[in-house]
Amino acid sequence: MKEFFSLACLLCCLLATGCKQNAPAVEAGSVTGDQVRGQYLLATYGCAACHRIKDVAPGQNQVGPDLRSVADNSYLAGILPNTQQNMVRWLMHPRSLSPGTAMPELGVTEKDARDMAAYLYAQ
Numbered sequence: 202m203k204e205f206f207s208l209a210c211l212l213c214c215l216l217a218t219g220c221k222q223n224a225p226a227v228e229a230g231s232v233t234g235d236q237v238r239g240q241y242l243l244a245t246y247g248c249a250a251c252h253r254i255k256d257v258a259p260g261q262n263q264v265g266p267d268l269r270s271v272a273d274n275s276y277l278a279g280i281l282p283n284t285q286q287n288m289v290r291w292l293m294h295p296r297s298l299s300p301g302t303a304m305p306e307l308g309v310t311e312k313d314a315r316d317m318a319a320y321l322y323a324q
């Protein structure tokens with residue numbers, strides 16, 4: 202069911218907008234992206250070394266905030282209103298948005314950031 206929903210979202214997104222970078226920010230909860238791919242990416246980018254993430258990093262990884270409930274936060278990293286567009290921006294370039302942050306630049310692409318955000322918001 203989740204897979205079908207992700208695929209349907211992806212198709213709608215491609216047909217409707219071509220997933221343009223300047224698409225308007227959407228509220229957490231109505232996100233586009235492939236959650237299944239996102240879960241895989243959260244493990245392979247090494248996010249799990251610092252964050253607790255549902256079904257990716259079940260241990261006590263608390264360098265960064267616990268991401269199991271990130272959808273409920275008003276702000277990301279205390280500075281950005283919590284929208285999918287801002288989550289994507291943050292995952293791609295945390296240090297340009299907040300120069301002093303401990304979160305490193307990991308070379309995340311926009312597509313990968315979208316998929317990871319879709320997974321995180323769905324938990």
Ligand code: HEC
Nearest residue numbers: 246247248251264265266274276277278279302303304317
């Ligand atoms: C070296 C540790 C480290 C790694 C690796 C890391 N992060 Fe972070 N992350 C942090 C820290 C620390 C913060 C808090 C940033 C701040 O408040 O300035 C943070 C903040 C965040 C936030 C905002 C959460 C909130 O509640 O405000 C998200 C979302 C996030 N990280 C996702 C990721 C993802 C996805 C990856 C992998 C692509 C990743 N992080 C990799 C340390 C890390």
